[in-house]
Amino acid sequence: MxxxxxxxxxxxxxxxxxxxxxxxxxxxxxxxxxxxxxxxxxxxxxxxxxxxxxxxxxxxxxxxxxxxxxxxxxxxxxxxxxTPEGLELAEVFPKIGRGRVRRQVLDLVRAMAEEATRNETAA
CATH class of the missing domain: 1.10.260.40 (lambda repressor-like DNA-binding domains)
Known part of the structure; x- marks a missing residue:
């Protein structure tokens, strides 16, 4: 790191x-x-x-x-x-000031991860 x-x-x-x-x-x-x-x-x-x-x-x-x-x-x-993306996300995520917006970003990422997992298991 x-x-x-x-x-x-x-x-x-x-x-x-x-x-x-x-x-x-x-x-x-x-x-x-x-x-x-x-x-x-x-x-x-x-x-x-x-x-x-x-x-x-x-x-x-x-x-x-x-x-x-x-x-x-x-x-x-x-x-x-x-990962480069993880490091970049860790640097920019705290700059999102509002807790509600942070929660929405987290919900979006979680939904995308769940979809990717479903696609992997279906393949």
Whole structure:
């Protein structure tokens, strides 16, 4: 998400780290683990502290854990923000000032998603 907010492509980030863009993709999807030294390089390149990548995670020292609802919400938001359309929608939606109009936009998107799901199951 930070990479996208900065307008940095996977290729650009990969070049600055001496990696292939495929490796960056694997890191972002969680398919490959990131070493501590590589995480430090990524943080430096994206101009954030290393702790940025751990925001929202439960502190193992205090014994608390994120609940399932919170984890689901995090997955949904991450999935949504990894698409260009999702990122753009997240940027412009809050600019809709009135709650009623926001609700109408949400209802429209929900109806379109339900229609798309019906079409997929019918095919």
């Amino acid at each position: 930070r990479r996208k907010l900065l307008g940095v492509s996977q290729e650009q980030l990969a070049d600055s780290l001496g990696l292939t863009f495929q490796q960056v993709q694997k890191y972002e999807r969680g398919a490959n683990r990131v070493s501590a030294s590589k995480l430090y390089e990524i943080a430096r390149t994206l101009q954030v502290p290393v702790s940025f990548f751990f925001d929202g995670l439960a502190d193992p020292m205090d014994g608390s854990e994120n609940d399932e609802v919170g984890q689901h919400a995090e997955r949904v938001v991450q999935e949504f923000l990894t």
